[in-house]
Amino acid sequence: MMSSCMLIFFFICSHCQVSAITFQQSPPQIVEESTEVQIKCSHNDTSLLTMLWYQQRQDTMSMTLIGYGYGTSPPNYEGQFEEQFKLTREDTVKGALIVLKANPSTSAVYFCAASTHENTVTYNDPAYFGQGTKLTVLGKYFKPGINITAPTVQVLPPSPKEWENKDRNDNTKKNKTIVCVATGFYPDHVSVDWKIDRKNVTDGVATDSAALRKNESYIITSRLRVPFKYWFTLNKEFTCTVSFFNGTHNELYSDSVYGVEAKGVLTREKYLKITQNAKLSYAVLIFKSSIYGAFVVFLVWKLQSSAGKQKD
Structure with missing residues (x-):
């Protein structure tokens, strides 16, 4: 031995x-x-x-x-x-x-x-x-085929408190935490994966080492840390998928949340949009000024021509 x-x-x-x-x-x-x-x-x-x-x-x-x-x-x-x-x-x-x-x-x-x-x-x-x-x-109090229960998956957006940036001059270095919670499943044969815009990601992922028993079912959580600019990209998709083994094969259960538009925060995307709009507005202003200038020149010329004819 x-x-x-x-x-x-x-x-x-x-x-x-x-x-x-x-x-x-x-x-x-x-x-x-x-x-x-x-x-x-x-x-x-x-x-x-x-x-x-x-x-x-x-x-x-x-x-x-x-x-x-x-x-x-x-x-x-x-x-x-x-x-x-x-x-x-x-x-x-x-x-x-x-x-x-x-x-x-x-x-x-x-x-x-x-x-x-x-x-x-x-x-x-x-x-x-x-x-x-x-x-x-x-166990004896479980009935096979009835008590094998699939998970309910929910993805939660970052906490509003996490949005509060102490350093308002450097938002690019801040991260946001998206949480995935799978509940009510039995048995605990599960694995969790994340996707951003339908592409698999592993960086920033932290999943519980094991599902937690809660009464007659299990719960497991997984967290995805993403850069500040990712979350504040409108409609960027964050998807959590839970693979559940039901005794014969694996079934997939997913939920998603989507990035939002930043409010009161100047992100790179928002800055580019503002500068593009500013350039367009400036170009329109220059064009209008040119038209107005040409009109003034034409009006002056017209008046001068009329004055010359009256003298003759």
């Missing part, structure tokens, strides 16, 4: 690596209580003889080693996990984690990992991790 020191060692960044090794894990699963669940794992490196399995529960967000298998040797389990799980190995690169009798406490994300030796501390070998498989177990 691995020591706790070895478990900690696995999560030192230099030993939890992402490489050219390709992992394949089972997709997300939503199951009823007392169901037996199989989560499969495979990778493409035959030199990695050890396969390990970890559990990451939402209430702790830390990874816990379930057990591991080395080559064809019988698997080793950590503590109480031997009663809840079974590790199987088809060959060096293929294996599975079996949840013997699923219950709400086994709802978690399960990670498959691989390493060269079973004792990574001694051999100083890195461990490579798969993408994880999320498992949600419906």
